[in-house]
Every structure is written in structure tokens, then in C-alpha cells.
Amino acid sequence: MIFSNLAEKLQDTFDKLRGKGKLNEKDVKAALKEVKMALLEADVNYKVVKKFINKIEERAVGKEVMESLTPGQHVIKIVNEEMQELMGGSKEEIAISSEPPTIIMMAGLQGSGKTTSAGKLARKFAKDGKKPLLVAGDVYRPAAIRQLQVLGERLEIPVFSMGDDSDPVDIARGSINYAASHNCDLIILDTAGRLHIDQEMMAELEEVKAAVEPDEILLVVDAMTGQDAVNVAKNFDQRLDINGVILTKMDGDARGGAALSIKAITGKPIKFAGTGEKLADLEEFHPDRMASRILGMGDVLSLIEKA
Amino acid sequence: MGFLQRLKEGLRKTKQGFVDKVSNVFSGRTNIDDDLFEELEEVLIQADVGVKTTFALIEKLQEDVETENITEPEELMNYFQKELQTMLQNQEGGFKLDKKLNIIMVVGVNGAGKTTTIAKIAGRYKNQGKKVMLAAGDTFRAGAIEQLQIWGDRLGVNVIAQQEGSDAAAVAYDAVQSARARDVDLLIIDTAGRLHTQTNLMEELKKVKRVIDREAAEIAAGVEVLLVLDATTGQNAIAQAKLFNQAVNVDGVALTKLDGTAKGGIVIAVKNELGLPIKLIGVGEAAEDLQNFDPEEFIEALFSSDQ
Numbered sequence: 001m002i003f004s005n006l007a008e009k010l011q012d013t014f015d016k017l018r019g020k021g022k023l024n025e026k027d028v029k030a031a032l033k034e035v036k037m038a039l040l041e042a043d044v045n046y047k048v049v050k051k052f053i054n055k056i057e058e059r060a061v062g063k064e065v066m067e068s069l070t071p072g073q074h075v076i077k078i079v080n081e082e083m084q085e086l087m088g089g090s091k092e093e094i095a096i097s098s099e100p101p102t103i104i105m106m107a108g109l110q111g112s113g114k115t116t117s118a119g120k121l122a123r124k125f126a127k128d129g130k131k132p133l134l135v136a137g138d139v140y141r142p143a144a145i146r147q148l149q150v151l152g153e154r155l156e157i158p159v160f161s162m163g164d165d166s167d168p169v170d171i172a173r174g175s176i177n178y179a180a181s182h183n184c185d186l187i188i189l190d191t192a193g194r195l196h197i198d199q200e201m202m203a204e205l206e207e208v209k210a211a212v213e214p215d216e217i218l219l220v221v222d223a224m225t226g227q228d229a230v231n232v233a234k235n236f237d238q239r240l241d242i243n244g245v246i247l248t249k250m251d252g253d254a255r256g257g258a259a260l261s262i263k264a265i266t267g268k269p270i271k272f273a274g275t276g277e278k279l280a281d282l283e284e285f286h287p288d289r290m291a292s293r294i295l296g297m298g299d300v301l302s303l304i305e306k307a
Numbered sequence: 308m309g310f311l312q313r314l315k316e317g318l319r320k321t322k323q324g325f326v327d328k329v330s331n332v333f334s335g336r337t338n339i340d341d342d343l344f345e346e347l348e349e350v351l352i353q354a355d356v357g358v359k360t361t362f363a364l365i366e367k368l369q370e371d372v373e374t375e376n377i378t379e380p381e382e383l384m385n386y387f388q389k390e391l392q393t394m395l396q397n398q399e400g401g402f403k404l405d406k407k408l409n410i411i412m413v414v415g416v417n418g419a420g421k422t423t424t425i426a427k428i429a430g431r432y433k434n435q436g437k438k439v440m441l442a443a444g445d446t447f448r449a450g451a452i453e454q455l456q457i458w459g460d461r462l463g464v465n466v467i468a469q470q471e472g473s474d475a476a477a478v479a480y481d482a483v484q485s486a487r488a489r490d491v492d493l494l495i496i497d498t499a500g501r502l503h504t505q506t507n508l509m510e511e512l513k514k515v516k517r518v519i520d521r522e523a524a525e526i527a528a529g530v531e532v533l534l535v536l537d538a539t540t541g542q543n544a545i546a547q548a549k550l551f552n553q554a555v556n557v558d559g560v561a562l563t564k565l566d567g568t569a570k571g572g573i574v575i576a577v578k579n580e581l582g583l584p585i586k587l588i589g590v591g592e593a594a595e596d597l598q599n600f601d602p603e604e605f606i607e608a609l610f611s612s613d614q
């Protein structure tokens with residue numbers, strides 16, 4: 001990766017400027033050019049990058065440089081702080097309804113990881129002492145129901161299905177009765193993958209939402225997503241008012257700039273990270289780690305934190 | 308619907324954004340200045356063309372302005388189209404299938420669209436009167452075998468499969484033997500999705516490829532490796548292409564999900580940086596949503612304004 005050593009690059013840019021007391025506009029601009037490239041390389045949306053860079057510039061120009069830091073490190077420090085703020089700080093939990101069942105609905109593009117993440121959530125909640133029910137709401141994709149059933153068997157968690165001739169709205173409704181009669185207090189609704197511009201399919205999700213009023217709607221997004229992440233997130237959020245995001249396939253080497261874009265565009269928190277294909281591979285999302293990952297410089301950040 | 312028409316239809320969404328934006332950059336201004344290049348940068352990056360390729364393109368254009376004495380923005384737009392064409396030239400869409408037995412092994416990261424693309428290719432050649440067979444080489448993901456079998460049933464194509472969890476190389480071996488025994492023209496082998504960074508899974512893929520190569524050599528069959536890339540993917544597609552190519556020598560790329568708003572600019576980066584030809588594009592979830600990639604028509608479809 002070309003920009004994996006952004007920190008070194010910044011160090012270089014600033015080596016000549018050591019000993020200067022204040023960050024002047026020209027120096028900051030030079031440093032921010034590298035930051036901009038790093039963010040773009042990480043797939044952060046172009047518009048989000050532009051706004052972000054402007055904000056940093058405003059904050060950085062004219063600042064006294066801390067003694068313990070080089071000017072480059074100082075800029076990184078500011079970048080890091082802004083990044084943390086954008087990504088959101090505190091841990092975000094799933095809202096458990098005081099009146100069971102709690103209903104969680106998955107949504108997202110084709111192949112993003114909805115069905116797998118539904119299984120992972122079911123496992124997590126079962127471990128927490130809940131009695132989850134998985135609901136096979138994808139009646140389109142070949143063997144989507146079977147896929148969920150296999151996951152259910154592995155987890156020993158019930159799967160509610162009405163086959164693939166039924167309407168997803170009826171399936172969602174039906175699952176509530178089923179949950180009640182089987183003592184399940186948490187429903188996880190799998191849905192078919194769909195494009196955010198597919199009006200009919202998006203309307204279907206709205207109908208499911210209206211029918212069962214989920215406590216949580218989670219948008220499942222692939223960490224490898226490029227610039228289009230903002231369009232996807234914006235559309236799903238506008239139509240469904242999502243509660244949060246699951247960022248999947250974080251076990252790869254994608255820098256995951258989509259996370260920053262989605263947060264910046266929707267303001268909705270990223271609640272979980274998918275870190276593998278196995279059902280145990282679901283983690284809490286750590287905004288701070290994500291910030292370093294997007295910038296591609298874990299070590300220097302810890303260095304700065306110590307200073 | 309003719310080919311071009313279908314391509315245009317499929318790429319309508321892609322084009323709308325791209326064409327409008329590109330012509331906005333060049334027309335309606337009198338000078339070629341920094342603003343123009345910055346706007347072009349924005350358009351290219353937002354189309355996921357990739358940071359490196361974007362800057363290479365812009366540098367080339369800036370050179371053109373100098374050496375060719377270009378003063379009119381509209382004239383520069385022609386150069387821009389030509390540069391894009393140059394980057395995408397020298398590739399042929401589709402497959403030749405000129406051997407007695409032709410084998411296509413399909414690889415790619417999780418959820419990219421491998422299995423669906425296999426169904427689409429099978430449907431196309433079945434319609435052309437070829438005897439097609441599929442091999443369920445994804446023995447790992449829940450419901451993967453059933454997914455391929457459902458496609459096989461729909462298309463009236465034989466599917467060679469073993470139990471979930473069995474050795475993928477053994478499935479491939481079986482499949483080549485049966486294909487040979489049954490006088491099949493085209494055998495398409497599915498593989499489990501895997502991230503290019505998972506070394507053990509990449510080793511497994513190499514093993515599958517070795518088995519296919521060995522069996523194929525004995526009967527002088529043709530083997531091609533098709534890498535499936537999701538158009539929604541950002542810069543990570545380049546790393547995917549690089550590492551899959553290193554592991555199993557990719558012969559061509561299928562770019563899926565171009566029916567969304569993702570611009571698919573990564574095609575340009577993959578072709579330009581790695582020289583891998585783009586053979587097919589996926590423009591939907593149905594069996595017929597497959598097109599040959601044709602650079603001329605692709606770019607024409609991107610730029611023609613038939614709205």
C-alpha cells in the first residue's frame with residue numbers, strides 16, 4: 001500500500017520545519033495534502049474528505065506546537081482527534097425492548113453479509129441469555145432460507161420460515177406469533193439483499209418496518225465498499241431511519257473508509273464489526289481503532305497519545 | 308434489445324452520474340485551469356477509478372495540454388475519453404471455448420457474486436447449445452451447495468456436488484472426471500468466497516487449481532480462472548486482483564453489480580495497474596443479466612447522452 005506510512009511521509013514533510021514554534025498555513029497545507037491522499041486511498045468519500053480537511057486546516061493553522069511533538073505529529077494529533085469525534089466515542093448497544101420481543105431487522109446491499117450477521121447476532125444474544133428467533137425473510141435469493149436454517153441448526157436457535165412463496169411482510173408478521181408461542185424474546189429478521197435505488201424492493205422494507213415496528217434496523221455494509229457507500233447509507237437511512245450499522249469483512253485489508261463516510265453522512269453509529277465468516281466473528285466496534293486503520297498508521301498514534 | 312441497448316440500459320445508472328458530471332467539468336467553462344483538474348479529480352475518485360490511476364490520468368491530460376497546445380476544455384474532453392479508451396483497450400469480452408472441454412474456475416472474495424455469475428455464464432452457453440456442467444466447489448458456506456443446485460435446476464444444467472465440509476479439490480477432481488465422461492463442453496467450478504489476505508484459504512485455492520490443471524493437462528482441456536469483483540468495492544479491488552492473480556493466475560475479470568449507483572471505475576484501475584482483462588459485467592440478479600465487457604461500448608455508454 002503506497003500510503004501505509006502516512007506518518008513517515010508527514011515526518012518527512014516536516015523534517016525541514018523542525019523548531020518552528022507555530023504551524024503556518026503553508027506547512028499545514030502540505031501536511032494535509034498527504035492526509036487527504038491517505039483518506040482517499042482508504043475510500044473515504046471525496047466530499048467527506050474535503051470537509052474534513054477544511055476543518056483540520058482551520059484548527060491547525062496558527063497553533064503552537066507542543067514541545068514533545070514534531071509539527072507533523074502535531075497535525076496528526078489534530079487529525080486523530082477530529083477523526084475520533086466524527087467516528088463517535090462511546091459504545092453503542094442494541095436497544096432491548098422492555099416489552100418482548102425485541103425485533104431487529106437487517107438491511108443492506110446484496111452480499112454485504114446480512115444473513116451471516118443475523119446468525120452472529122443470534123449467537124451473541126443467546127450467550128447473553130436471550131432466546132432469539134431467526135426469521136427467513138429473503139424469499140428471492142436461491143437457498144437463502146436454507147443458508148439461515150443451516151446457521152440456526154449450528155447454533156441450535158430456531159428459524160422461522162414460510163417458504164419462498166410468501167410475502168416478506170407476512171413472514172415478518174407471522175414471526176411475532178411464532179416467537180410468542182415458542183418463548184422467544186428476540187427476533188432477528190433477515191431480509192433479501194437489494195439495491196438502494198430499487199424502488200420496489202426498498203418499499204418492501206418500508207412495509208416490513210411498518211408491519212412489525214422493529215426496535216432496531218441495522219444496515220449491513222461491506223468494509224470494502226468504495227465511494228458509493230454514502231449513496232447506499234443515505235438511501236437506506238432516508239427510507240428506514242436506521243439505528244446503526246454493522247461493518248462486515250473487517251478481517252481483510254480494506255482500510256474501511258466507508259465507516260467514516262457513513263458516519264459523516266447519516267450520523268448513525270457503527271455498532272458491530274464482522275471479522276470473519278464464523279458465527280463467533282462479531283466484535284464491538286472501536287471507533288478509535290477504526291480511525292488509525294483508515295489513516296493507516298496505528299503505531300504513531302500510540303506514540304502521540306503518550307506524548 | 309440489441310447488445311448496445313442492453314448495455315446502456317444496464318449501465319444507465321452508472322452513466323447518468325458519470326456523463327453529467329464529466330460534461331459538467333469540461334463544458335461551461337472557458338479555460339483549462341486548476342479548477343478543471345480538481346473537478347475532474349473529484350469525478351474520477353467518486354467513480355472509484357482509484358487514487359493512483361486518477362492522478363496518472365490527470366497528469367497525462369496535463370501533459371497533453373502542453374504538448375498538443377490544447378486550449379479548449381471541450382477539446383480536452385476528447386483527449387480524456389481517448390486516454391480512458393487507451394487504458395481499457397486490448398481486451399476481449401466473453402470466452403472462446405475452443406477446446407473439447409473448457410473449464411472455468413471462478414474465484415473472488417466473499418459475496419462478490421461468484422455463484423450468480425456462474426449461473427449467468429452457464430445460462431448463456433446453454434442457450435448457445437453447449438453442454439454445460441457446474442461444480443459445487445464451495446463446500447464451506449452455509450447453503451452454498453444448495454444455491455448452486457437451485458441454479459442448476461432452473462437452468463437445466465448438471466451440478467456435481469459432495470457433502471458440505473468436503474474437500475474442494477476432491478469436488479473439482481470429480482467434476483473434471485464427470486465432465487470428461489459426459490462429453491461436456493463447459494465445466495464451471497464454483498469456489499468458496501475468501502479474502503485475499505487469508506493465506507491458508509489462498510493455499511487451498513492453489514491446491515484446487517493444481518488439481519484442475521493436472522487433470523486438464525491429461526486431456527488437453529482449456530482452463531481459465533475468472534476473478535469476480537464487486538463494482539461497489541473501492542480500492543481494495545486492486546489488492547484482491549493482485550493477490551488472487553499471484554495465487555492462481557487470473558485470466559480475466561467479471562465485474563458485478565453494475566446495476567447499482569456504484570460507478571465501476573475500478574475496472575479502469577484493475578486493467579491499468581494489473582493488465583487483467585475485464586471479460587464480463589453483471590447488471591442484475593437474474594440469469595440473463597450478464598454482458599460481455601467491451602471497452603469501446605463501455606466508454607460510449609458512459610459518455611453518450613441519450614437521456
Ligand SMILES: Nc1nc2c(ncn2[C@@H]2O[C@H](COP(=O)(O)OP(=O)(O)OP(=O)(O)O)[C@@H](O)[C@H]2O)c(=O)[nH]1
Pocket residue numbers: 108109110111112113114115116117138141144191192193194220248249250251252273274275276277281417418448500502
Ligand atoms: N471474511 C468475512 N466474510 C464474511 C463476513 N460476513 C459475511 N461474510 C461472508 O460474505 C458472504 C456473503 O454473506 P451473506 O451473509 O450471505 O450476505 P448477505 O448480505 O446475506 O447476501 P444476500 O442475501 O445475497 O444479499 C458469505 O461468504 C459470508 O460468509 C465477515 O465479517 N468476514
Ligand SMILES: Nc1nc2c(ncn2[C@@H]2O[C@H](COP(=O)(O)OP(=O)(O)OP(=O)(O)O)[C@@H](O)[C@H]2O)c(=O)[nH]1
Pocket residue numbers: 110111141193195415416417418419420421422423424445448451498499500501535563564565566567588589590591592596
Ligand atoms: N444487483 C446485483 N446483484 C448481484 C449481481 N451479481 C450477484 N448479485 C447478488 O449478490 C449476492 C451475492 O451473490 P453470490 O453469487 O451468492 O456471491 P458469491 O461471490 O458466490 O458469494 P459467496 O459464495 O458467499 O462468497 C446475491 O444476492 C446475488 O443475487 C449483479 O450483477 N447485480
Ligand SMILES: [Mg+2]
Pocket residue numbers: 114115116138141144190191192193
Ligand atoms: Mg442473505
Ligand SMILES: [Mg+2]
Pocket residue numbers: 421422423445451497498499500
Ligand atoms: Mg458463492
